[in-house]
Amino acid sequence: MSAQVVLAARNVAKSYGQVHALKGVNFDIHRGQVTTLFGENGAGKSTLMKILSGVIQPTSGQIVLDGQPVAFGNANDARDRGISIIHQELSLAPNLSVRDNIFMGREIMGPLGVDYAEEERQTRALMEELEEQIDPATPVEDLRLGQQQIVEIARALSVDSRILIMDEPTSALSASEVEVLFKVIRDLTARGVSIVYISHHLEEALTITDHAVVLRDGVMTAYAPRAEIDLEWIVRNMVGENYDLGSPPDSAKGDVALSIRDLSVPDATGQDLVRGLNLDVRAGEIVCIYGLMGAGRTELLETVAGRLRATGGQIVLEGHEISHLSIGQRIARGLALVPEDRQRDGLVQTMSVGQNLSLASIARFTRGLFTSTRAERDLVDDSIRRVTVKTSGGGAPIGSLSGGNQQKVVIGKMLATNPRAILLDEPSRGIDIGAKAEVFRLLAEGAKNGLAVVYSTSEVSECLSIAHRIIVMHKGRITAEFDSTVSKDRIMAASGESQAA
Amino acid sequence: MSATTTNPAKPRSLNIGRLLLEGRAFFALIAIIAVFSVLSPNYFTLSNLLIMSSQVAIFGILSIGMLLVILNGGIDLSVGSILALSGVVAGAMMQGVEIDAMGVILYPPVWAVVVLTVCVGAAVGAVNGVLVAIFKVPPFVATLGVMYVARGIALLMTNGLTYNNLRGSEALGNTGFNWLGFYRIGGVPISVIVLAVVAIAAGLMLSRSAFGRWLYASGGNERAAELSGVPVKRVKITVYAVSGALAAVAGLVLASQLTSAGPTAGNAYELTAIAAVVIGGAALTGGRGTVRGTMLGAFVIGFLSAGLVIIGVSSYWQTVFTGAVIVLAVLMNSLQYGSGARKT
Ligand SMILES: Nc1ncnc2c1ncn2[C@@H]1O[C@H](COP(=O)(O)OP(=O)(O)OP(=O)(O)O)[C@@H](O)[C@H]1O
């Protein structure tokens, strides 16, 4: 079922100084079909997509559109020829409304300036198509991450392009939102639109794709149409071995390390996002919190870490009540949070990889008044090795890392504080299966050494890996609790998720 | 999937390109000195350099405080007014403080005057900090307000007049105020030494202390810094307080140089300080900038305007030149920060 090739990369290479992000890649996009690009963090997926959409220019090689070689000067060039892209990292203006973001730079002009009514009508139509209840006038900063991603998708859809590139569009979406997106994708392909899809959710991607391409270290290592492949094929070609998210480590469980008592957290309007929640986590234990978007997981974790204030309840770390402490004091006591949104909450873009890694443990390399350069370098090198960040060194700018490696920096930063209990909010967001397995291995190892681990996820399979205990949250409450032998279906049912397929 | 540490040795050519861009303020300064040395034989003499430097000192001290605030992602418009207020406070103390209850007039020694004045500056700065950090007033607005209030208080205290007698008297034991402005150690004016001390202290603090790291982090991404345990509010209040204290130091130096303290001193100095910071390569969005750059920026502005005076260019043209230098500097900044880092 080889349809006509509409857009192709021929021998495309891209270098950033000494870093060869792409080394002569050939890549075809077929009319009316979905091509999925698989690859580890830093494999060069985003780089290739940015080249195909004119955001950056290749160092060498050619782009062929409808059989003709073309060169895009910038992203608008490509957009004018029907190619648009949903970027991996959100590129919305947080202060503007959903409507203004969708039409940013392409405002619909009426005789009296911008035709807001028409823009709003189209925005509503898009939201309806995506089955999302978002008011066009809402400022984007008031939306949760998943909804922001929906807006980003809506913006790309509003352009009516022939070729739509989606770089990890679903990393913050819930299962039902993904279903809707896939429906939209099927509609689009039926109309002849070609889709390029990138995701680290392999099973998910397999349900939608027609072609699979695997990139590894800037080289295309495998290609096959959907009919000929399965999950195992992708994994084998991506990382070269069978992968396993691990199993619950048989660590000795100690005393209760973290105890949450009757915790309530209100939102801005006073409604409780977390209601009277109780949870005990013992040293050496790994707890997974599963729930849909909006279940209150992020609020729970951020309150425990000290970013949000609780209206009631207690947080006890190793026998000490800590709810009156500042974030820094909690970190010093051994409580660390890896936040969900790495761009907004995890990384300081103006600082280097090393400075980001050491940011939460400055006290560890401060001698008297001054920081010790050598102690810091040791700490940074150690962290880079521990979480296997793919970088040219601690001095590299943080923006030069691929998305997944940036995520590892955030995790490495918090692990460097030597926590007693660590909270991770969707730690697998945007990281590849290899990295995911490594993150889980790190956590399992930590648990063996007595670390209490709590992580949240929206992927059931991740709960069924290393967690000793699975907590299901729904509307701010714990609705179910399972041990590691539970089935996927029971978890999903308890979360209030409508059983799809 | 291993930690690939690919060749740590970076190519030389890249470093030279960076050096040229990063060292632009330095090269500008060299160019300014070279051009004026050719145009005027009096320019490149030790005595003139020292005189120019002691003028730069005032702006230099102000701009170090400004740098800290700008690194934090803020701006401090009140430093010129704090400078004037501090001068007036010091002047008033030199005239004697009358204590009604006891019916005596106290003449504090000069060291006490200096300490108290710096405290006043720090306190006014802390007001800025509290407004910005706790009450979430945008820095531009908060410091604009304080700028008016501080200037107003300075005017009220003196009724618009100027204190001309700052010498103190032997009998009262409060002589030595002009030491700051006039004395030299090994030929170097005290004001320049003060600037050097402040600059070195600030430089060490930024590059080697935990506080410096906190400041860069919270200026680069406050939310991320906060979640990493950085006490972002404390950092914020501190930088505004330090900026206020340094404005007071500058006010003391200026009053001492002029042997008078007036409520209208330091008008629009905050703009010069901001210009020095920007020319020094700091980003107004926060998180990027160095003391070295800011010092170069202050000297570029100071040496340029002094040179223009020496060769007899009208002060109107000086304003035009200074403006052009600032715009050029900002252009270069966007060149430096616009590329390089990957767009996200
Ligand atoms: N502006 C840049 N400067 C330096 N190196 C860069 C830059 N952009 C990308 N790279 C490097 O190119 C490589 C490929 O990055 P890319 O973002 O394409 O990876 P990716 O496959 O999209 O990974 P992920 O799954 O983590 O998003 C990485 O090693 C990255 O560090």
Ligand SMILES: [Mg+2]
């Ligand atoms: Mg990517």
